[in-house]
Amino acid sequence: MQYRAFGQLDWQVSALGFGCARFPTANDKPFAAEIREPEAIAMLHYAIDHGVNYIDTAYVYHEGNSELLVGRALQGGYRARVRLATKSPIWLIERPEDFDRYLTEQLRKLQTEQIDFYLLHGLNQKGWRKVQELDLLSSAERAIADGRIGWLGFSFHDSCEVFQQIVDGYARWTFCQFIYNFLDVEKEAGARGLKYAASKGLAIVVMEPVQGGKITDPPRPLQEVWNSVPAARTPAALALQWVWDHPEVAVALSGMSTLRQVEENVASADLSVASPLTVDELALLARVRGAC
Numbered sequence: 001m002q003y004r005a006f007g008q009l010d011w012q013v014s015a016l017g018f019g020c021a022r023f024p025t026a027n028d029k030p031f032a033a034e035i036r037e038p039e040a041i042a043m044l045h046y047a048i049d050h051g052v053n054y055i056d057t058a059y060v061y062h063e064g065n066s067e068l069l070v071g072r073a074l075q076g077g078y079r080a081r082v083r084l085a086t087k088s089p090i091w092l093i094e095r096p097e098d099f100d101r102y103l104t105e106q107l108r109k110l111q112t113e114q115i116d117f118y119l120l121h122g123l124n125q126k127g128w129r130k131v132q133e134l135d136l137l138s139s140a141e142r143a144i145a146d147g148r149i150g151w152l153g154f155s156f157h158d159s160c161e162v163f164q165q166i167v168d169g170y171a172r173w174t175f176c177q178f179i180y181n182f183l184d185v186e187k188e189a190g191a192r193g194l195k196y197a198a199s200k201g202l203a204i205v206v207m208e209p210v211q212g213g214k215i216t217d218p219p220r221p222l223q224e225v226w227n228s229v230p231a232a233r234t235p236a237a238l239a240l241q242w243v244w245d246h247p248e249v250a251v252a253l254s255g256m257s258t259l260r261q262v263e264e265n266v267a268s269a270d271l272s273v274a275s276p277l278t279v280d281e282l283a284l285l286a287r288v289r290g291a292c
């Protein structure tokens with residue numbers, strides 16, 4: 001595994017992080033509540049045994065069952081080998097005390113005394129206003145002070161202008177998380193947000209590096225573009241490498257729904273420093289982008 005700086009922390013994060021929103025489910029329905037537990041735990045253990053040290057879940061993933069599964073998967077010594085990230089469901093919070101209520105429930109479900117990286121989930125203009133009106137940053141600071149949270153960050157869905165407001169609106173963010181992939185360079189925070197957050201010293205956690213699976217399962221005309229040149233790397237490997245080729249990025253979170261995907265993405269992460277995209281690979285990605 002390759003490791004990278006995590007913002008200003010004295011800690012190195014694995015290039016690949018495990019996104020826990022896409023576990024295999026009983027009916028193969030994405031995001032469903034019925035996770036195929038033995039398979040999902042085997043995937044997490046494979047990743048951790050191969051050096052992944054960042055696990056990202058959230059209160060709402062798999063209808064609440066992702067945190068429960070992660071809590072069980074991290075028993076038997078695995079918890080100490082990773083840093084755990086989960087998220088406060090800001091849109092469900094109505095009163096300041098709800099913040100602590102959700103956090104207490106999450107600590108219990110995750111079977112841990114501390115959540116290393118706690119995110120305010122999916123901030124946008126409206127969510128950020130609520131965070132300020134209910135003074136949730138003070139609640140978060142109390143949780144940091146008494147050790148329930150290690151570091152505070154936010155995940156994000158809105159314009160780059162709102163992203164900059166949020167980055168500037170609080171001096172103690174450690175990290176931020178947003179969509180970034182070779183097709184979504186200008187979406188939401190985008191490349192501008194990436195540079196901005198990095199300039200402020202925030203660790204950058206990328207989500208949707210393969211566009212939520214659209215890059216790996218493209219419609220037929222796009223598949224023909226991918227097939228137009230024989231490529232040594234798969235679309236998933238190329239899309240992940242594109243993210244890793246940005247030095248500002250700390251970790252690329254991949255949602256993985258099969259063990260084969262975990263094996264492939266771990267192998268890609270192993271090569272992430274040694275194998276930047278070639279000129280030909282960049283040209284292929286530009287053609288795919290042009291065809292979208």
Ligand SMILES: NC(=O)c1ccc[n+]([C@@H]2O[C@H](COP(=O)([O-])OP(=O)(O)OC[C@H]3O[C@@H](n4cnc5c(N)ncnc54)[C@H](OP(=O)(O)O)[C@@H]3O)[C@@H](O)[C@H]2O)c1
Nearest residue numbers: 019020021155207208209210211212213216236254255257
């Ligand atoms: N905070 C937020 O608001 C937020 C929002 C989105 C995501 N996230 C976090 O970020 C993580 C990553 O984002 P994401 O899961 O939405 O998107 P993603 O990682 O871009 O895409 C995940 C999908 O890509 C496909 N895939 C991954 N590796 C593959 C491989 N080697 N070969 C073929 N297909 C592959 C799988 O599709 P199939 O299942 O179809 O095979 C998988 O379900 C999430 O799991 C979650 O932890 C957070």
